[in-house]
Amino acid sequence: MVQYLRQATEDPFFRQQETLDALESLSAADELVIYCGAGVSIDRTGVTWSQLIDDVFTQARATRHDKEAEFDSVRYLIDNLENTKQSASIMMGAFMAPGTTENQFLTPKLHDIIYKESGWSRGYMLRNLIQLSITTASVGRNVLIITTNYDSYIESEFTAQYGRLVANGVPVAALPGIRRRVLGGPRVKHVTVRKHGTATGLIEIVYLHGRVDLDNGPTEGVLVLSEGSYASTQEQSQKVLIDSFRGRSKGVLVIGASLTDEPLINALALTKGDAGERYALIAVPPPVFSPRTKAILPSTISTKTVSEALRLRGAHLGIGVLNPMSHYQSPQFLEELRIAGSAAVKTSNSEYYRDNTNSINYAxxxxxxxxxxxxxxxxxxxxxxxxxxxxxxxxxxxxxxxxxxxxxxxxxxxxxxxxxxxxxxxxxxxxxxxxxxxxxxxxxxxxxxxxxxxxxxxxxxxxxxxxxxxxxxxxxxxxxxxxxxxxxxxxxxxxxxxxxxxxxxxxxxxxxxxxxxxxxxxxxxxxxxxxxxxxx
Incomplete structure (x- = not known):
């Protein structure tokens, strides 16, 4: 007997045992490492990786009229290749002028694309990320944010929230500072954006794929988009990730990413035996989760059983995979982690959050x-x-x-x-x-x-x-x-x-x-x- 995919009865995401376990484990970690993929700032940039390449192509086409004969073929490949790095390589080869570096070619285009006005459609991912980071670092725990994004929205959000806290009377000495590292090139440059108080931890941001400055300052690092730039930075990126993930006292959270980036997968696999609690929020479900799906499936298959099967890959890599029902639950998870972490420190009880008698958890x-x-x-x-x-x-x-x-x-x-x-x-x-x-x-x-x-x-x-x-x-x-x-x-x-x-x-x-x-x-x-x- 077959039927359409069943929605198996299960607890809502923030009532699930796996979610509560993750919040408890991460809130008890000595150091918090947050890996941020494109989904973290997509409500600011408005583009996915494939849309980004499409927009870069549109801008490049407008400035290279000598390449008219190649437009249609390049457009066709960009639209149909599933591998975005291959699409980017073809585009670079078609439009980069001789003697131009990829950074020179990409910087003005990426700046226009990722910083275009999209304020009316903002969500709460960045706000919750920085609130969590400030709360965690304020009690002496370091926070490491690793991002594959080019934009500096995380820094901007920190600056805005820091300013509001100071304006509301919070002493500067009680607030954490923030520092950034940008990979690419023979040396990794450290930039202290704001110093931190003596009793607080540090928030550090690591840009794996380069950084395009909001105010048109110099581009830092290597802008990673094509196969060539991925190859030139992969070893360095993987080393940073391995060093960041290794250690049983660390809690690792992967958010806004789909667990497909090769350096990330390699680093997870290679540190599986020497790591603390690690979790990934995978909010975008496979097509079979859609209520409109036309697939006819055996009655033994449900959203619950498919979720459980997907978690087997995470277990193989040494990371717990959590499947939020929808996109808003990923930033909401950051909010819940902030509360759980604050409660664990103030009460010396890592289970305080999940105790319903305290009335602070989501439900x-x-x-x-x-x-x-x-x-x-x-x-x-x-x-x-x-x-x-x-x-x-x-x-x-x-x-x-x-x-x-x-x-x-x-x-x-x-x-x-x-x-x-x-x-x-x-x-x-x-x-x-x-x-x-x-x-x-x-x-x-x-x-x-x-x-x-x-x-x-x-x-x-x-x-x-x-x-x-x-x-x-x-x-x-x-x-x-x-x-x-x-x-x-x-x-x-x-x-x-x-x-x-x-x-x-x-x-x-x-x-x-x-x-x-x-x-x-x-x-x-x-x-x-x-x-x-x-x-x-």
């Missing part, structure tokens, strides 16, 4: 928020919710967006909430909208929180960042709804908690606000300005 904070929210007098008043959204929409279009809607454009505001967020109810509920009050609360629309959803609010919630989506992008026909474009942003609240006798706060996602329009993102006539931002 307990979400439960406490819902109880407080549900107890409010106006929570279940449909007229109140409708009026708030209706009035906000009427004033928001002119006061916030600063423009008037084009003729014929209509808007609808929606609020989706994590109503009753227990294990058996992983849904978002359409709690209110601006088109009319929903008086019968028994018929409220509910959408499952799952991968590959066709609901814009669920997509924004699982991505953990604002999304601008068309109905086509959601995989639905245009005639499926009067609403054609959706701008959705998740709602994160800061919940007050206490670690022992010390007050603290922690973020949790509780819902989504969506603005829907009856017009598509772009119109064929190109004559009307849109209130919602355009998307290419």
């Amino acid at each position: 307990q904070r979400l439960k406490s928020w819902h109880e407080l929210w549900a107890a409010r007098a106006n929570t279940k008043d449909p007229e109140f919710a409708y009026q708030i959204l209706h009035d906000g929409l009427e004033s928001g279009i002119k006061n916030v967006l600063k423009v008037s809607a084009p003729e014929g454009e209509m808007f609808r505001a929606e609020v989706w909430v994590r109503e009753n967020p227990r294990s058996a109810n992983r849904t978002l509920t359409l709690w209110a909208n601006s088109t009319g009050p929903i008086r019968d609360r028994q018929i409220l629309r509910r959408e499952p929180i799952q991968r590959d959803s066709s609901n814009a609010s669920v997509v924004a919630f699982t991505d953990g960042r604002p999304r601008l989506l068309s109905i086509r992008k959601l995989g639905l026909p245009v005639e499926a709804s009067r609403w054609q474009t959706f701008f959705s942003t998740p709602i994160f609240i800061s919940a007050d908690i206490a670690i022992g006798t010390d007050p603290d706060n922690a973020y949790i996602p509780v819902g989504v606000i969506t603005l829907a329009s009856n017009l598509p993102i772009t119109d064929d006539a190109g004559k009307k300005n849109r209130c919602l931002p355009r998307s290419s």
Whole structure:
């Protein structure tokens, strides 16, 4: 007997034993090593590795008109080769002028690509990474951040948070410093960005693939993109990773990466027998996890059994593989690790976080928020919710967006909430909208929180960042709804908690606000300005 892939019943990610074990182990480590792949800053850069090569090609093509005859063939290979390093090598050979180095060729193009404005769609990965790093280093533990990214967003986020802490009265002597190393070339240069206090640890950033400066300063290291640059730096990268991973007192976390980079895999395998606790968050599932999958599979196969099979590779390499249900859970894991680590230090108890009676872990904070929210007098008043959204929409279009809607454009505001967020109810509920009050609360629309959803609010919630989506992008026909474009942003609240006798706060996602329009993102006539931002 066969059936579509089953979603086997299992605990939500932050209730799973493996997740709680990872948080406990990493929070007890003497030194924290965080390996950051492209996924760590993708909500700032907006590009994957393959998209990056495509964008570099587009810029190179615009400046080399003498290569017109080669454009189509190069374009074809870039689109169809699965190996991005091979694509980059072909592009370098096609467009690099004689006497030009790869750094000279790539620097201006990469700067334009990775630092282009994308602020409206930011998530919380970098914020949570730096908050975790500062909290960990502030109690005397060193933090090593190893990145394959070219951008300096990690440094910028540290500078911003450091400034806010000082402005709020935190003594400079109590704050950690930050230093960077950039690989490539005969010597590795150390740059102290900010000195640290005598009682604190140090945050160090190691750039494996070179560093492109935000302010157009000199490019540091070797920009690794093609097969040639990978070959010239692989030995050095692998040595740094081996040295960084080796040691039983270290805790290693791989995040935003897919466990495919050769130096990373080699370093994990070669240090398997002399390493502490190591974990990788692999948030992007294989195609068989998709609810829309067309594959017919034996009834013995489920998301749970496939996840367990994937973990066998991690065990072979000496690293525990955790499979978050969605993208937002990776930055949320950093937030939970910050809380767990702080609790372990302040209470001298590494199990303090997972003890539900202390009410600081993710599940307990979400439960406490819902109880407080549900107890409010106006929570279940449909007229109140409708009026708030209706009035906000009427004033928001002119006061916030600063423009008037084009003729014929209509808007609808929606609020989706994590109503009753227990294990058996992983849904978002359409709690209110601006088109009319929903008086019968028994018929409220509910959408499952799952991968590959066709609901814009669920997509924004699982991505953990604002999304601008068309109905086509959601995989639905245009005639499926009067609403054609959706701008959705998740709602994160800061919940007050206490670690022992010390007050603290922690973020949790509780819902989504969506603005829907009856017009598509772009119109064929190109004559009307849109209130919602355009998307290419």
